[in-house]
Amino acid sequence: MLKSILKRLGIVILVLVGATALVFFMLHYIPGETPDVIARYIFIGNIEIEPSNEAVALISQYYDLDRPLVVQYFSWLGEALQGNLGMSYKTGQPVLDEIVIRLPATIKLAVVSILVSLIIGIPLGIVAAIKQNSILDYICSTGAVIGVSIPNFWLALLLIMVFSLYLDLTPVMGSGGIEHMILPSITLGTGMAAVTARLTRSSMLEVIRQDYVRTARGKGLPEITVVVRHAMKNALIPVITIIGLEMGHLLGGTVIVETIFAWPGIGKLLIDAISQRDIPVIQGCVVFITIMYVFVNLIVDLSYSIFDPRIRYER
Amino acid sequence: MTLRFKQNKLPGKRSIYLLKHKSVAIGSTLIVMLAFLAIFAPYLTPYDPIEVDLYNNIQSPSWEHPFGTDNLGRDVLTRVIYATRIDILASIFIVGISMIIGISIGIVSGYYGGVIDKVLVGMMDTFLALPEIILALVLVGALGPGLFNVTLALSLLGWVKYARVSRGLALSIKEKEFIEAMKAVGVNDFYLLTRHIAPNTISPLLTLAALHLGHAILSLAALGFLGLGAQPPMPEWGAMLNEGRIFLRGGWWLSIFPGLMIMITVLAFNFIGDGLRDALDPRMKEVVIK
Numbered sequence: 001m002l003k004s005i006l007k008r009l010g011i012v013i014l015v016l017v018g019a020t021a022l023v024f025f026m027l028h029y030i031p032g033e034t035p036d037v038i039a040r041y042i043f044i045g046n047i048e049i050e051p052s053n054e055a056v057a058l059i060s061q062y063y064d065l066d067r068p069l070v071v072q073y074f075s076w077l078g079e080a081l082q083g084n085l086g087m088s089y090k091t092g093q094p095v096l097d098e099i100v101i102r103l104p105a106t107i108k109l110a111v112v113s114i115l116v117s118l119i120i121g122i123p124l125g126i127v128a129a130i131k132q133n134s135i136l137d138y139i140c141s142t143g144a145v146i147g148v149s150i151p152n153f154w155l156a157l158l159l160i161m162v163f164s165l166y167l168d169l170t171p172v173m174g175s176g177g178i179e180h181m182i183l184p185s186i187t188l189g190t191g192m193a194a195v196t197a198r199l200t201r202s203s204m205l206e207v208i209r210q211d212y213v214r215t216a217r218g219k220g221l222p223e224i225t226v227v228v229r230h231a232m233k234n235a236l237i238p239v240i241t242i243i244g245l246e247m248g249h250l251l252g253g254t255v256i257v258e259t260i261f262a263w264p265g266i267g268k269l270l271i272d273a274i275s276q277r278d279i280p281v282i283q284g285c286v287v288f289i290t291i292m293y294v295f296v297n298l299i300v301d302l303s304y305s306i307f308d309p310r311i312r313y314e315r
Numbered sequence: 316m317t318l319r320f321k322q323n324k325l326p327g328k329r330s331i332y333l334l335k336h337k338s339v340a341i342g343s344t345l346i347v348m349l350a351f352l353a354i355f356a357p358y359l360t361p362y363d364p365i366e367v368d369l370y371n372n373i374q375s376p377s378w379e380h381p382f383g384t385d386n387l388g389r390d391v392l393t394r395v396i397y398a399t400r401i402d403i404l405a406s407i408f409i410v411g412i413s414m415i416i417g418i419s420i421g422i423v424s425g426y427y428g429g430v431i432d433k434v435l436v437g438m439m440d441t442f443l444a445l446p447e448i449i450l451a452l453v454l455v456g457a458l459g460p461g462l463f464n465v466t467l468a469l470s471l472l473g474w475v476k477y478a479r480v481s482r483g484l485a486l487s488i489k490e491k492e493f494i495e496a497m498k499a500v501g502v503n504d505f506y507l508l509t510r511h512i513a514p515n516t517i518s519p520l521l522t523l524a525a526l527h528l529g530h531a532i533l534s535l536a537a538l539g540f541l542g543l544g545a546q547p548p549m550p551e552w553g554a555m556l557n558e559g560r561i562f563l564r565g566g567w568w569l570s571i572f573p574g575l576m577i578m579i580t581v582l583a584f585n586f587i588g589d590g591l592r593d594a595l596d597p598r599m600k601e602v603v604i605k
Contacts, residue, residue: 011440018441023450026457145589149581151533153540154556154574157563165564252448256537260560270449271541274456282456290445 005302012294016287017077023286024073027279035060038089038277063089076283085287086280090273095284099266103288105175106258106265109188110250112181114243116189117196122239124193125200129208129235130227140197147194152253156187156260173262184261188253192246199242204235237308244300251289336594342525342586349580353399362390364397365548373566383568385559387548394550395572401551402580405466406531410524412470417477418520422512424478425485426504435478442475448534455543462545465538469531476523481516488512522591529584536577552577 038059039051060066064075079086085095128140163183164172170182207213208231216230217223255267262268266285273281352359368388376383382391424435442450454468488494489512497507538544539553547558552573559569 014437015440015444018437019444022441023445023453026454145585146578146582149529149578149585151536151540151553151574151577151581153537153553154570154577157556157560157570157574161563161567161570248446252446255448255452256541259541270452274452274543277456282453286445286449286453289449293446294444 008298008301012298015294016290019290020077020080020283020287021073023283024076025069027282028069028072035063035065038063038279080287085284088273088278088281090276090278090281095280098269098281099284099288102264102266102269105263106254106267107292109181109184109254109258109263109265112185113188113192113250113253116185117192117246118239120189120193121196122200122236125197126204126227126232126235128197128201129204132205137201140201144194144197147190147197150190152187152191153256153260155190156183156257159183159187160260173260175263180261180263184257184263187257187260188250191249191253192242195246196239196242200235200239203238204231207231207235210234237304240300240303240307244297247293247296251293336590338586339590339594342583342588342590345579345583346587349399349403349583352396353403356396356400360390360393360396362393364389364394364550373562375566376568382572383566385555385566385569386562391555391568391572394555395552395576398550398552398555398573399576399580401462401545401549402532402535402577405462405535406528408466409469409473409531409535410527413473413527414477414520414524416471417474418481418513418516420474421478421481421483422485422508422516425482426489426508426512428486432482436482439475439478442472447472448537451534451538452541452543455538460543460546462539462549462551465535465544469534469538473527473531476527477520480520480523481513484516484519485512488515519595522588522595525584525588525591529581529588532577532581532584 035056036051039055040049064072067075076086083096085099087093088095088098091098124140124143128137131137160172160183163170170179174180213226213231216226221230251267254263254265255270257263258265258267259271266288270282270285270289272278273285366389368384371380371384371388372386374380374384374388380390380392382395384390385394420435420439424432450472451465451468454471455465458464458468494507494511497511535544536551536553536556539551540557542554542557545551545554547554555573556570559566559573562569
């Protein structure tokens with residue numbers, strides 16, 4: 001077990017190095033003259049005005065941009081491993097501080113959204129499976145396809161329109177109490193709930209045909225006991241994977257949802273940094289998002305062996 | 316001549332069989348209707364999608380303007396119809412390029428194996444370690460906003476799924492006798508890969524492509540909504556939602572209709588994708604050489 005965890009951790013670290021390199025080269029290589037871009041966006045604040053050559057040279061020297069890109073990347077990586085992600089071009093603050101302040105908000109939103117999706121998705125999936133090919137199943141399945149197809153930013157606008165503007169029940173945006181969480185978490189949870197419902201249904205359909213379920217029924221147990229105690233417990237194991245698989249969508253979704261609802265998380269920070277071309281901040285946000293993504297998937301993989309003793313990572 | 320595997324035995328002509336599948340039929344009908352809107356846009360509406368008419372701004376839906384008008388007095392229905400062209404064409408472009416890149420990398424990786432395979436699989440894992448939309452955001456952040464850059468970014472990032480599947484397919488195809496036979500008579504690798512292995516990966520990838528089309532439209536519109544995609548005055552669904560967002564209170568129609576179109580289009584592609592998956596279920600797969 002320990003050996004497999006260590007092996008997985010090694011792969012995770014390699015992937016992290018690869019992903020940060022990918023983003024680093026994308027950000028630094030494609031725009032051409034990075035110091036020129038920084039001068040226009042950050043210091044002049046107007047992309048139309050051409051910066052003077054001295055200014056460009058000064059910026060290039062100050063931010064160490066005059067060295068070869070590979071050298072720049074490894075010096076960034078070396079600093080990053082010691083917990084220094086550089087300074088924001090815009091504010092001059094350490095990037096790590098800016099991210100750490102915003103991280104809890106994003107994690108809170110993500111966790112609540114996952115809960116919302118499980119609370120909606122699992123019961124719907126189970127009901128659809130038990131009543132297979134009934135009207136109820138049909139409605140759940142169609143609802144799930146619609147849930148996957150609905151753009152989350154549009155859903156957010158619809159929710160704001162109905163619950164904030166028309167019914168005046170929830171605040172339009174911002175953060176604070178529980179009431180601020182409702183709309184963003186429903187927005188993010190809906191798409192995931194649809195996927196959860198589909199997976200629960202198909203996994204439940206498989207389990208329900210197993211011999212031990214038939215045995216339980218044969219013993220004369222009430223249907224509810226059979227479903228909850230015997231079938232559901234086993235059917236929900238694959239559903240854990242959803243949390244890992246959907247983490248990517250979730251983190252992508254937080255970027256949009258945080259922007260719409262002015263939620264002070266890491267997604268909003270990333271969007272602001274992109275529009276200001278604040279490269280160290282973009283880089284830092286991506287590092288954190290990748291770490292969250294990769295580690296959640298690692299935990300999900302490992303938790304599998306706890307929930308399902310048949311799977312052990314011994315190899 | 317290209318040798319092909321028959322993926323599974325379907326009664327009668329495959330296309331007709333597929334259309335009998337309910338969700339494929341619904342999805343295809345919707346797509347045909349959307350294509351009709353896109354092709355005949357100029358004949359379907361008397362208004363111009365870009366010309367400003369400030370006398371008629373923010374009008375609620377009426378007979379003259381069934382979807383109302385926006386803050387610059389442009390007919391929303393007209394803009395929604397013209398946007399169909401942009402969104403669907405861009406998503407087809409994204410899926411096409413992704414497929415070409417993905418199949419190329421996948422079959423090279425699967426066919427050659429060894430170090431090449433290890434490096435390419437490592438590359439796929441690296442791309443998969445980041446949520447696609449985040450990578451797209453970064454790439455667009457580097458390239459600068461605009462419809463072309465967004466389309467390019469999504470095209471360059473969508474290949475990983477195709478690469479993984481076609482790698483697996485190439486692994487199994489390369490063991491077949493006809494490939495062995497061709498190698499024995501000295502057919503070169505490039506010819507073998509492009510004429511015999513690549514064509515055999517396409518049909519199993521169709522389900523993926525249908526679902527990807529829907530996904531591409533969602534990503535495109537999401538980036539448009541964030542103001543990074545199509546720039547005003549170009550009619551694009553996501554960008555229209557972004558422009559209409561300020562008028563949520565006084566102009567609900569600006570936010571309802573473009574979003575509805577996105578949902579219908581994505582729904583149509585998902586219906587087709589789900590139907591194809593059911594019909595071409597790999598568990599039913601029977602490999603037969605014609």
